[in-house]
Amino acid sequence: MRKLLLAFLLITSIAQAQVIDVTTASKAITAAVLKEHLSVIASAEMQGRETGTEGERKAAAYLMSQYKKFNLKAGYNGNYRLPFTLYKDELGKSELKINGEPATLDQDYWMYSANVPASTLKTNAIIFVGNDFNDKITVDVKGKILVATENEENSMRKVMAAQKLGAAAMIIVAKTNTNTSNLATARPRLAAKSTSFPYFKVSKSFGSKLVGGSKAFSDQEWADMPKGVYSTNIEWSVEQQTKELPSADVIAYMPAKEKTDEYLFITSHYDHEGIKNGVIYYGADDDGSGTASVVTIASAFANAAKHGFVPKRNIVFMNVSGEEKGLLGSKYYAEHPVFPLEKTTADLNIDMVGRIDPTYTGDSNNYVYVIGEEKISSDLQKITNKVNNEVGHLELDRRFNDPKDPNRFYYRSDHYNFALKGVPVLFYFNGTHKDYHQPSDTIEKINFDLMEKRVRFIFNTAWEIATRDEMLKRDMPLDMTGR
Numbered sequence: 001m002r003k004l005l006l007a008f009l010l011i012t013s014i015a016q017a018q019v020i021d022v023t024t025a026s027k028a029i030t031a032a033v034l035k036e037h038l039s040v041i042a043s044a045e046m047q048g049r050e051t052g053t054e055g056e057r058k059a060a061a062y063l064m065s066q067y068k069k070f071n072l073k074a075g076y077n078g079n080y081r082l083p084f085t086l087y088k089d090e091l092g093k094s095e096l097k098i099n100g101e102p103a104t105l106d107q108d109y110w111m112y113s114a115n116v117p118a119s120t121l122k123t124n125a126i127i128f129v130g131n132d133f134n135d136k137i138t139v140d141v142k143g144k145i146l147v148a149t150e151n152e153e154n155s156m157r158k159v160m161a162a163q164k165l166g167a168a169a170m171i172i173v174a175k176t177n178t179n180t181s182n183l184a185t186a187r188p189r190l191a192a193k194s195t196s197f198p199y200f201k202v203s204k205s206f207g208s209k210l211v212g213g214s215k216a217f218s219d220q221e222w223a224d225m226p227k228g229v230y231s232t233n234i235e236w237s238v239e240q241q242t243k244e245l246p247s248a249d250v251i252a253y254m255p256a257k258e259k260t261d262e263y264l265f266i267t268s269h270y271d272h273e274g275i276k277n278g279v280i281y282y283g284a285d286d287d288g289s290g291t292a293s294v295v296t297i298a299s300a301f302a303n304a305a306k307h308g309f310v311p312k313r314n315i316v317f318m319n320v321s322g323e324e325k326g327l328l329g330s331k332y333y334a335e336h337p338v339f340p341l342e343k344t345t346a347d348l349n350i351d352m353v354g355r356i357d358p359t360y361t362g363d364s365n366n367y368v369y370v371i372g373e374e375k376i377s378s379d380l381q382k383i384t385n386k387v388n389n390e391v392g393h394l395e396l397d398r399r400f401n402d403p404k405d406p407n408r409f410y411y412r413s414d415h416y417n418f419a420l421k422g423v424p425v426l427f428y429f430n431g432t433h434k435d436y437h438q439p440s441d442t443i444e445k446i447n448f449d450l451m452e453k454r455v456r457f458i459f460n461t462a463w464e465i466a467t468r469d470e471m472l473k474r475d476m477p478l479d480m481t482g483r
């Protein structure tokens with residue numbers, strides 16, 4: 001009897017308790033809490049958090065410990081780690097012979113690590129395509145080695161055309177003899193096998209051998225050179241070592257009770273540039289600030305949950321790696337989603353929100369750039385404006401949505417991989433500054449009061465999107481660029 005009565009009392013007291021409102025909940029986001037997290041994330045111990053390094057793993061371990069502490073669910077098969085592997089090529093020995101005559105690297109020919117897959121090429125004929133080669137050419141070049149001459153425009157255009165037409169390789173006869181090979185380690189990639197296309201440059205003097213010459217031709221002689229097939233022997237071999245870089249995104253979520261198959265994502269990248277020449281690149285703003293923001297927003301939602309708040313749809317907190325290597329952690333997620341992308345209502349991506357753009361002309365203590373929100377859903381900008389009018393009161397600057405803006409920020413952070421899959425996105429950004437991608441991007445330059453305003457605004461927006469009745473509609477015309 002007594003027990004029963006107690007249980008009854010307990011139930012009524014829960015039912016009568018006031019469920020926390022968004023304004024009260026957002027007060028858990030403070031400059032002090034943001035600073036506490038960023039002090040760890042941007043510390044020397046994290047060694048600049050380069051993808052695939054010890055520093056990155058330490059940062060991931062910190063994030064996972066926080067999500068666990070907040071009682072959030074692990075996002076990937078019971079794990080907070082969503083592992084993936086990057087592959088990185090290191091060039092080894094290379095050999096080039098034209099008509100049996102060996103060429104010397106960095107004197108007779110130049111290679112570029114991004115464009116030299118491990119390969120062996122052997123042929124007794126080349127096709128000389130001259131100076132104005134493009135992919136409109138009607139000659140069948142499949143499997144052939146093409147030789148072009150260099151002009152002022154970027155050689156890569158010719159190389160891309162050659163690849164598109166199915167050629168085996170392209171050799172460019174250099175305009176000058178003052179080239180430098182770039183044999184630094186190639187950028188890491190997600191695919192185990194390289195898809196890069198063999199391309200190198202030869203000097204003008206050595207290059208004449210490609211078309212049967214024995215001395216260097218003049219520019220005019222090259223210009224008059226008949227296009228077509230030349231019987232030339234080429235032997236080219238490149239050795240390469242491919243290294244594996246194990247990495248991981250960190251993923252946690254707060255489960256919904258009602259719309260259990262719908263998701264809102266809040267993301268940042270926790271990787272940065274690591275250590276170069278012994279110097280740590282701390283990445284306090286890029287993107288320690290966004291990462292501290294995601295953790296703090298997660299803690300505010302977790303705190304709200306303790307006070308009766310249940311989101312209508314699941315809220316996923318994801319910190320990706322590999323961003324500085326080419327948005328690779330988010331690309332991996334978009335290619336291997338844990339939660340269906342068509343049921344992902346939006347991705348709110350936070351990348352650099354702790355600083356002030358020195359060129360900002362408005363109230364620099366009260367602004368944030370919002371990027372990409374109008375491109376996929378007509379709902380998102382309305383929601384952003386409504387939340388800002390009610391509680392944010394920030395200057396929302398949308399200048400970077402101008403398709404003519406040369407910075408192309410819309411393409412330069414992780415939300416873009418969600419956009420490519422048709423998920424509505426919003427990118428929060430403070431603009432760049434002199435410490436951008438410098439070792440001097442350190443925590444003492446962060447403006448935590450401004451950051452608090454921005455992060456509360458993002459939290460309010462997330463709350464609105466997580467609790468509204470409908471998913472964001474996808475009603476804007478989407479093309480292959482995700483615009």
Ligand SMILES: [Zn+2]
Pocket residue numbers: 269286287323351352413
């Ligand atoms: Zn960044």
